[in-house]
Amino acid sequence: MELLFALSIGALFGIALFQLLRRNFSRIALGVIILSNALNLFLLSMGAYDGEVAAYASAAGQRSDALPQALVLTAIVISLGGLAFVLALMYILSIRYNTTDSDEVDRLKH
Numbered sequence: 001m002e003l004l005f006a007l008s009i010g011a012l013f014g015i016a017l018f019q020l021l022r023r024n025f026s027r028i029a030l031g032v033i034i035l036s037n038a039l040n041l042f043l044l045s046m047g048a049y050d051g052e053v054a055a056y057a058s059a060a061g062q063r064s065d066a067l068p069q070a071l072v073l074t075a076i077v078i079s080l081g082g083l084a085f086v087l088a089l090m091y092i093l094s095i096r097y098n099t100t101d102s103d104e105v106d107r108l109k110h
Contacts, residue, residue, distance in 0.1 A: 005045055012038035025090045025100040032086055036079035040072045047071065 016038055019031030047068025090100065097105045 002045075005041075009038055009041050009045065012041065023102045025093060025102060029083070029086050029090055032079075032083055036075070036083070040075050040079075043075060044068055044072050 012034055016031045016035035019027050019034060022028060022031070047065060093105060094100050099105065
């Protein structure tokens with residue numbers, strides 16, 4: 001099961017990297033989304049611990065660690081803010097230059 005999980009996370013990182021290297025801004029935004037999801041899965045898989053009881057249960061026994069869940073929740077909020085910023089930049093570029101292709105946007109050097 002861990003091998004399948006590791007391969008799927010690696011595939012998501014590869015797909016995200018491929019999309020980030022494209023010239024179209026909408027594909028770059030899609031790559032940012034996939035990369036943030038792959039990173040969240042990676043954080044959750046590295047911190048997963050099989051405890052006997054849930055993290056916040058009042059039962060006795062070895063508790064699961066709640067820190068990976070808190071880190072992933074924080075990462076989701078931060079990646080949503082970053083995605084909103086990327087989409088806002090993409091919207092401004094598409095309005096100003098009437099395209100989302102980075103090869104056609106040639107006046108960015110000014």
